[in-house]
Amino acid sequence: MTEISPGQRVDVIVDLIVRRIETGEYQQGDPLIARNIAQELGTSVVPVREALNRLLGEGLVELFSNRSARVKKLSPKELADSIDVWEAHAMLMVKLASQRIGIRDNAERMRAAWKKVYTAGVKGDRAKFLISVRECHKLLKEVCDNAYLDR
DSSP states (O other): OTTSOHHHHHHHHHHHHHHHHHHTSSOTTOEEOHHHHHHHHTSOHHHHHHHHHHHHHTTSEEEOTTSOEEEOOOOHHHHHHHHHHHHHHHHHHHHHHHTTTTSTTHHHHHHHHHHHHHHHHHHTOHHHHHHHHHHHHHHHHHHHTOGGGGO
């Protein structure tokens, strides 16, 4: 993992953890041990902890005072609450993205992302739904090309 910059390292770790949740390798309630993840990736625990903090903000991870973490168990209410917040943010991003939807393959990529959200929702898979919404937001930010959306 030494070939990437420190900023990219956190993104890579976030994507790895999310992918493992999505594939079922990490289940709701599973512990996430920063030291073990860091050792596996050949990095220090600092970017792993930063990645876990980012995922805390996205509602996918719970952190505890003893520095332990686990994949969050999502109740139906928590899922609905997170969707309410994301919905407001997404409306702004959709407005901005609509101005750039005709550039390159943006329209096709957005269709594919929304299809994943819809499919996960229909199947009732909470974790995959949350992850597909997260990926859709990530794509919306990219299409919008507005640096303030990250802040």
